[in-house]
Amino acid sequence: MPAMEVQAARQPVRRTGGRSARVRAAVIDATLAALLTRGLDDLSITEIAQQAGVHPTTIYRRWGGRSNLALDAVLSGTEAEIPPPDTGSLRGDLLAVIRGIFPFLRTPLGELLVRLALRRDLPEYEAARGGYWAQRFRAGAALFERARARGELRADVDPVLALETLVGPMYVRMLMTGEPLDDALLVRCVDLVLDGIAAQPR
Amino acid sequence: MPAMEVQAARQPVRRTGGRSARVRAAVIDATLAALLTRGLDDLSITEIAQQAGVHPTTIYRRWGGRSNLALDAVLSGTEAEIPPPDTGSLRGDLLAVIRGIFPFLRTPLGELLVRLALRRDLPEYEAARGGYWAQRFRAGAALFERARARGELRADVDPVLALETLVGPMYVRMLMTGEPLDDALLVRCVDLVLDGIAAQPR
């Protein structure tokens, strides 16, 4: 009887090139197309499969469900990484920030990303949620530091809350009320956050 | 051959009392319970039916689908109608408004209502969307009128945008970032909307 080798938990050698890569690209493309036309909820894996020229079983095995597939597709199609602005003034920076977000949100892909972010039935996304948004809001930190150094900012301002207040109306209109939304409104958002609504400082 | 009577488009006499009422109540209750435990997406009509002591076919016939059922259940369980505040100061009124919304949103039913409002696959809700939010924001109009009369409000302030800016961070945290959210933050929201973040008026 040969000496029993201690089996290291050897994970199988992944084959990421060639056929697998082609399959993945085709499926991701078909999924994005299906997401943009039919929406998040009623997308047929069978349909995606034959659109991609792939057997449905393959999708189930690799992605294991529609939510994981949708998440992978959208994140693959998105590499936002909006560069942090530095226009020289607080107002200019804030305008640049919100103007960098807004056009992307009007994109079908952008709206898809937001709606995906709102879901709570995607355990895969729950893990990434914190990091994702933290990164998106981090760009704002430097912006406020510079403004503070220039004396444009009050001392007690919380950058995160300020950014949330800036973009809040945009999301409220887009997601809930459906009120009109254009560049002029963005300017008004910036000015409201800067100056407030009170007649005189209290 | 008897004279052909012109058939008036006679709609059948609805039977809303007795058994039908009991069935409806039982199904709505079971649906709400299922919604609160399992969420919006994967609720089983069969399960709801046997929970309510009713045959699944009945649900399909009366409601005709899961989206309509969910919408009916949530709207039946909700009669918000938050009374418009009048505390004598703009700051007090804004605080009262946001403090009236916030606790309800933390309720499971409240969060459910919001998430339902975010859906775009409920044609029944699409029709009611505009009116619903318009009504919710209308209460704010009077509030701002009084503030303006007291001289607390700048002249160029748009009430709707101001309210959206006020509640924006609350929804952003609740729906997207998941950052902590408590009463102290509400106060900071109010003060930020009132005073803005700029060091001095431009």
Add this chain to the structure above:
DNA sequence: GCCTTATCGCTACTTGCCTTGCGTTAGTGG
């Protein structure tokens, strides 16, 4: 109380989602 028929329960059926098991193809390392 009686009649009409809206509404419900039940069974059987169709359909699409998803899984399982097995044979085949083609990456990957040598």
Add this chain to the structure above:
DNA sequence: CCACTAACGCAAGGCAAGTAGCGATAAGGC
């Protein structure tokens, strides 16, 4: 070029959603 096996295609089948037809029950009007 060869051996190993990850990844894919395919067929069969379980399972729950949803539909259709029909008889049974009870609500509403008289």
